[in-house]
Amino acid sequence: MNHDEAHRHLSASDKRLAQLISHSRRYEIEPNPKVRTFDALAESIAYQQLSGKAAATIWKRVRAIFPKRKFLDPKLVLETPDETLRAAGLSRSKVAALKDLAAKTIDGTVPTARAMTKMTDDEIVERLIQVRGIGRWTVEMLLLFDLGRPDVWPVHDYGVRKGFAKIFGKRKLPTPKQMVKQGQRFAPYRSALAWYCWRALDEMQQG
Template sequence: MLTFELPINPPYSYERLRSRLESHPDQQFQLIPECSMLRRAFRIETESFLVTLAFKGGLETPVLQVQTDKSLSAAQQEKLRKTVRHMFQADVDLEPVYQHMQTDQRLAPLTERFRGLRFLLDPDLFQSMVRTIIGQQLNLAFAATLTERLLTLAGDVVHDEQGQPFHVFPTAEAIARLEIEQLRQLQFSQRKAEYIIDFARAVVNRRVELDRLELMSDEEAIGYLTALRGIGRWTVECLLMFGMGRPDLLPAADIGLRNGIQLVYDLPEKPDEAKIRAIGESWAPWRSYISLYVWEAFGAFRRGEFAQPSADA
């Protein structure tokens, strides 16, 4: 058994993470809220195995305990550490974000209400892009259903000690081998099926080199990927946010962000993309994180956690 602990730059809120996982379903995670734990299958190199993630220490002294029964090489252990730190943004310092938000009376209350909230990133860019393509113009519930069907069709499976299955996201090679009709039978639209398989084949054939994105600016990455059929600016912005953790993206075409900004800024109607970009100018250089807090405010409002965030809260 391998067990190690990863300190997290405080604050970190497991409760906010749990809330987002409950409202944004991810079929690869099993929540165990009474123990502040998650379970998930990982693929490191060609090995797939189950990992238990336990959050210790609380909001201001967070530690993430990582445990697996799998025997891993030193290189695999290091890759697992790096992947987990990336996914949970363990090294991110939220204090500069909060200081920036405090200068806006509409955003300031969110820093306390949602203290410790941060992104849960995808473990790799291929998975992040496919999940984002699936989510284009779909509600969260149906996007989650389609993702689960893709996992079942083409992903690996590992089982825990009780035989419960945990799905591992399909590789680019596995999706590239699929035919359009296989996804159509799972209720993927014709276009969505084409875009996903085309993207996987582009990755396999090295027409798209995802590791190059690390060396690109946000705008360079947007230009590089939007050359592909079915991938627009919003899709790449989400990839940069949820796949890479880039701090200063503003997905102005996102309907959830439109709803959140209307709520937080108490606007009489939903802002259009131009209005969102105008408001978001003052959020730089932390537009990704502020977008996350605005999304969460709207989600919490819909869940009935409070009446409405306000400058007097």
């Protein structure tokens, strides 16, 4: 992705957005060449509906079940008793989701990171949401932050919607359908737009 071109395109699209870009932390996300789909999604499952600190503690305990392994092995995860994973802090639903992810990684439903380089965003979403506990938002975060896809537009993300409303002076929170329509003019760089929506929300929260 050409970040300079993305910033030029977004800045030229709207003066208010250009002003935010000029003083915010710059969008420079690149694809992570070391990402493994199974590990990234397993961590996402562990983090769901928890604060960052609590989730990090649980995820550390899960990783400790498999010492000396840089990456998780789906086969070993499937063989691990549910009670062992529960003892690490995972809920029953998360254990079920983790094991479904492992099974679908083994049978090829979940593509490898290399395979995904030849797939469209929609194709990746369609495959990964077949996994229990994995929704569109989780896949969009993988596409945006791990795979570095340039045109991810997570219209159901509350922070993106709130930041979008702040940037463009909207009194009401836009609906996902409105976000789809109003975000079209920022393609093909809507990942960067999402980033700056989050930055706008940060500014609101900091006062």
